[in-house]
Amino acid sequence: MSAMVTDPTRRSSHRPPIQARHYAAASGHYLATAAAMRLLDAGGNAVDAGVAAGICINVLLPDLTSFGGVAPTIVYEAETGQVRSISGLGYWGEEANAEVFHREHGSQIPVGARRSVVPGAADSWLTSLARYGSKSFAEVVAPALELCEEGFVVYPSLHRNLARQADGISRWPSSAAIFLPGGQAPAVGDVLYQRDLGQTFRRMIEAERQASGRGRVAGVEAAREAFYTGEIAQQIVAFIRAEGGFLTLADLAEFHSDVEEPPHTSFRDIEVYAVGPWSQGPSLLQTLNILEGYDLTDMGVNSADYAHVVSSALDLAFSDREAYYGDPKFVDVPLAALLSKAYAARQRARIRPDRAWSEMPEPGDPLGQGARCSAAEPSDLHAPIQPDTSYVCVVDREGNAFS
Numbered sequence: 062m063s064a065m066v067t068d069p070t071r072r073s074s075h076r077p078p079i080q081a082r083h084y085a086a087a088s089g090h091y092l093a094t095a096a097a098m099r100l101l102d103a104g105g106n107a108v109d110a111g112v113a114a115g116i117c118i119n120v121l122l123p124d125l126t127s128f129g130g131v132a133p134t135i136v137y138e139a140e141t142g143q144v145r146s147i148s149g150l151g152y153w154g155e156e157a158n159a160e161v162f163h164r165e166h167g168s169q170i171p172v173g174a175r176r177s178v179v180p181g182a183a184d185s186w187l188t189s190l191a192r193y194g195s196k197s198f199a200e201v202v203a204p205a206l207e208l209c210e211e212g213f214v215v216y217p218s219l220h221r222n223l224a225r226q227a228d229g230i231s232r233w234p235s236s237a238a239i240f241l242p243g244g245q246a247p248a249v250g251d252v253l254y255q256r257d258l259g260q261t262f263r264r265m266i267e268a269e270r271q272a273s274g275r276g277r278v279a280g281v282e283a284a285r286e287a288f289y290t291g292e293i294a295q296q297i298v299a300f301i302r303a304e305g306g307f308l309t310l311a312d313l314a315e316f317h318s319d320v321e322e323p324p325h326t327s328f329r330d331i332e333v334y335a336v337g338p339w340s341q342g343p344s345l346l347q348t349l350n351i352l353e354g355y356d357l358t359d360m361g362v363n364s365a366d367y368a369h370v371v372s373s374a375l376d377l378a379f380s381d382r383e384a385y386y387g388d389p390k391f392v393d394v395p396l397a398a399l400l401s402k403a404y405a406a407r408q409r410a411r412i413r414p415d416r417a418w419s420e421m422p423e424p425g426d427p428l429g430q431g432a433r434c435s436a437a438e439p440s441d442l443h444a445p446i447q448p449d450t451s452y453v454c455v456v457d458r459e460g461n462a463f464s
Contacts, residue, residue, distance in 0.1 A: 083458045084101050084107075084110075084455070084456060084457045084458050085455070085456050086098055086101070086110055086111075086114060086453075086454070086455045086456075087452075087453070087454050087455075088114045088115075088117075088118060088451070088452065088453045088454075089118055089121075089122055089125075089451030089452055089453070090117070090118060090121040090122060090451075092117060092121055092204075092208065092213060093114040093115075093117035093118045093121055093453065094114060095204075096110075096113045096114050096117045096204035096205070097110035097111065097113055097114035097453070097455050098110070099113070099204060100113045100196065100200070100201060101455070101457060101458075103196075103200070104195075105194070105195060105196050105200075105201070105457075106193075106194065106195050106457050106459065106461050107136075107455040107456055107457040107461040107462055107463040108136060108189050108190060108193040108194040108195075108455075108461065108463050109190070109194045109195055109196040109200070109201055110455045110457065110463070111134075111189070111453055111454070111455040111463030111464075112186045112189055112190050112194060112201045112463075113201040113202070113203075113204055113205070114453045114455065115132060115182075115186055115453045116128065116186055116201070116202055116204075116205040117204055117205045117208060118451050118453055119182065119205070120205045120208045120209055120213075120255060120258065121208060121213060122219070122451050123219075123240065123255070124218075124219055124222035124223060124226070125222075125449060125450050125451050126182070126450055126451050127180075127182065128180070128182055128183055128258065128261070129180035129182065129183065129297070130180070130181070130182045131149055131150050131151065131181045131182055131185075132147075132149035132181065132182035132185035132186060133146070133147070133148060133149045133150060133185070133336045133340055133342070134146065134147040134149055134185050134189055134336075134463070134464065135147075135323055135334055135335075135336060135462075135463075135464045136189060136192075136193050136461075136462070136463055136464075137460075137461060137462040137463075138193065138461060139459050139460035139461045139462075140459070144322065144323060144325070144334050145320055145321065145322065145323070146319075146320070146321055146322075146323035146334075146336045146337060147185050147188050147189055147318045147319075147320050148181070148185070148318045148319040148320075148321075148336070148337070148339060149181045149182055149184065149185025149186075149188075149318050150178075150181045150318075150339060150340070151178040151179030151180055151181035151316065152178055152179055152316070153178055153179075153307065154178070154179070154306070154307035154308040154309055154312045155307075155309065155311065155312055156307040156309065157307040158307075161175075162175075172229055173232075173304060173305075173306075174300070174301045174304030174305055174306030175304075175305055175306050175307065177301055177306050177307075177308060178308075179308065179312050179313055179316045180288075180297070180313075181316075181318065183285070183288050183289075184285065184288075184289065184316060184317065184318045185318050187281055187282070187284060187285040187288075188285075188317075188318050188320065189463070190281050191278050191281040191282055191285075192320070193461075193463075194281075195277075196277075197269060197273075197277055197280055197281065198265060198266065198269045198280065198281050198284040199266045199269060199270070202262050202265070202266065205262065206259055206262045206263070206266075208255075209254070209255045209256060209258050209259030209262065210254070210256060210259045211254075212252035212253055212254040213252065213253060214250060214251070214252060214253075215247045215248065215249055215250065215251045215252070215253050216249065217249050219253075220246055220247065220248060220249045223240050223241070223246035223247070224245075224246040227241055227245065227246055231244075235257075239253075239254070239255055239257065240253075261288075261293055264287055264291075264292065264293060265284040265285075265287045265288060265293070266284065267287075268283045268284050268286065268287035268291065269281065269283050269284040269287075271283065289313045289314060289316060290310075290313065290314045294310060294313045294314070295310065297313065298310050298312075298313065321337065323335060323336055323337060323342070324337060324338075324342070324343050324346060324396060324400060325346065326346040326349060326350055326400055328349040328350075328352075328353055329353060333345070333346060333349060337389065337396075338385075338386040338387065338388075338389060338392075338394040338396055339386075339387070339388045339389065340386075341379075341382050341386065343382075343386070343396060343399065343400065344375075344378040344379055344381070344382045344386075345378075346400055347377070347378040347381060347399060347400065347405070347408075348371075348374045348375055348377075348378040350400065350401075350402060350404075350405030350408075351374040351377060351378070351405050351408050351409045351412075352370065352371065352374050353402075353405070354405070354406065354409050355370050355409075357370075357371075366414075369414070369417060370412060372417070373412040373417060373418070374408075374409075374412070376417075376418050376421065376422055377408045377411065377412075377422060377425065379421065380421050380422050380423065380424045380425070381399060381424050381425055381427070383421070383424070384424035385399060385424065385427070395427050395428055398427035398428050399427045401427070404425065404427045407425065407426075408425050411425075452464075
């Protein structure tokens with residue numbers, strides 16, 4: 062028995078490790094995680110629970126995520142062993158033109174409607190649910206709808222971010238009415254309501270109800286159509302156009318997330334998947350390929366040597382991200398070469414034990430051509446750095462996974 066006792070001096074966290082027998086869920090807010098557990102307890106699978114939690118995150122972290130934002134997703138089906146990614150990234154409207162930003166905004170992409178792309182998250186959630194879920198939209202959105210209409214308690218980081226962005230939020234009265242009640246950010250402990258978003262959910266639920274006679278998938282797809290082609294879409298486009306943005310009804314109606322086999326690599330005996338080069342996803346795979354040649358355990362977690370090689374591997378991967386990544390519809394991304402073990406070995410050889418890069422290193426040469434091989438030209442448009450995002454993951458009792 063004594064051999065099983067963990068040495069308390071080696072604990073790396075005050076929180077105990079989570080160990081589960083049936084299912085597990087994690088997210089950026091405990092109420093979103095509770096929503097996932099609620100769906101799992103009701104017999105839902107990992108996708109039902111993940112979508113429920115994800116939409117809750119859109120409500121609970123409005124400073125970091127949005128139902129009209131993005132939601133790149135990976136789904137694993139235990140029965141088939143199939144892994145698929147759902148892009149969940151909107152694109153610029155057909156009328157968008159880089160020259161407008163050069164001419165009218167000094168090559169900056171300003172905060173506001175002109176930065177707006179087609180909403181991608183809603184489609185990602187609903188595509189995931191229709192293809193891989195088992196519940197209705199009404200069932201999975203119920204926890205988020207409750208949070209919209211009944212409110213939730215404002216926590217410190219939400220108060221901080223809303224207060225920091227108060228001047229910007231105040232430019233849009235409809236947003237200020239929600240996030241700056243009384244003209245200021247809600248205090249920690251106040252209750253925040255988002256009834257307009259709740260009304261959007263209710264319209265989608267009604268569209269699903271009207272199509273329910275055609276089956277679950279048809280109902281979910283009807284909820285999606287309500288957002289992308291119905292009255293909701295008309296309101297989105299009317300607002301964006303009034304603010305000088307570029308979106309049209311056709312942009313929304315023609316949008317669909319790509320469902321594809323995601324890139325992957327092996328890290329020793331573990332298969333690791335990431336979303337495609339239309340995001341920064343493959344940079345994780347490149348980093349792991351480089352680190353596979355080191356004995357990280359022997360170095361000691363967070364030792365100087367460990368921190369040096371991990372940060373250096375990340376430097377190299379992110380340099381390649383800047384040089385080579387892009388939407389494969391428009392950019393010839395040499396992904397197979399970037400993810401090859403031979404290329405990782407060449408990149409690993411660039412890491413010196415006695416020196417770190419003072420700035421981003423030069424990108425590698427994945428094709429061995431002695432020059433950058435990307436068809437993408439660096440953009441000369443710039444946007445200010447924004448707060449980060451959040452995350453949801455679920456594994457159910459059958460072994461299905463949603464990330």
